[in-house]
Amino acid sequence: MEIIDKYGYLEDALIYIERNIINCRNFEKLAKKSGVSEAFFKKLLKGLQKFSEKYFFTCLQEELEKRHSSLSGALAEVSLADISIEAKKGKVFILMTLGFNIELDGETEDKTKMDVKIFSNKNITIS
Numbered sequence: 001m002e003i004i005d006k007y008g009y010l011e012d013a014l015i016y017i018e019r020n021i022i023n024c025r026n027f028e029k030l031a032k033k034s035g036v037s038e039a040f041f042k043k044l045l046k047g048l049q050k051f052s053e054k055y056f057f058t059c060l061q062e063e064l065e066k067r068h069s070s071l072s073g074a075l076a077e078v079s080l081a082d083i084s085i086e087a088k089k090g091k092v093f094i095l096m097t098l099g100f101n102i103e104l105d106g107e108t109e110d111k112t113k114m115d116v117k118i119f120s121n122k123n124i125t126i127s
Helices: 009-022 027-034 038-048 053-067
Strands: 002-004 075-088 091-104 107-120 123-126
Touching: 002 053, 009 038, 009 075, 009 091, 027 038, 027 075, 038 075, 038 091, 038 107, 053 091, 053 107, 053 123, 075 107
Parallel strands: 002 075
Antiparallel strands: 075 091, 091 107, 107 123
């Protein structure tokens, strides 16, 4: 399944993560704004070093194919991308909510929403 980002929603989200979270110079302000302790935020930043967009897209594509395996040749067009920093059970992660229109032969077959939790550069879960 091919991921299409016609309007640049996903690209903008990834740029935001890189510029405003991974390369953040004033992480104290961002930690306070997101309601996360500075120590947990530092741990998140350390885990995100060497974040790979290629790995991210591979995980995303695999999950889309798993969910929509019956639609061979389908396209997944990004219709929504939202980012927040969350904390649960002592773990801090980036929560990216993505919406997709699954298209086959130019017609929308399905709409799906995914929550992508990015804990570190190699720990990405999708639900």
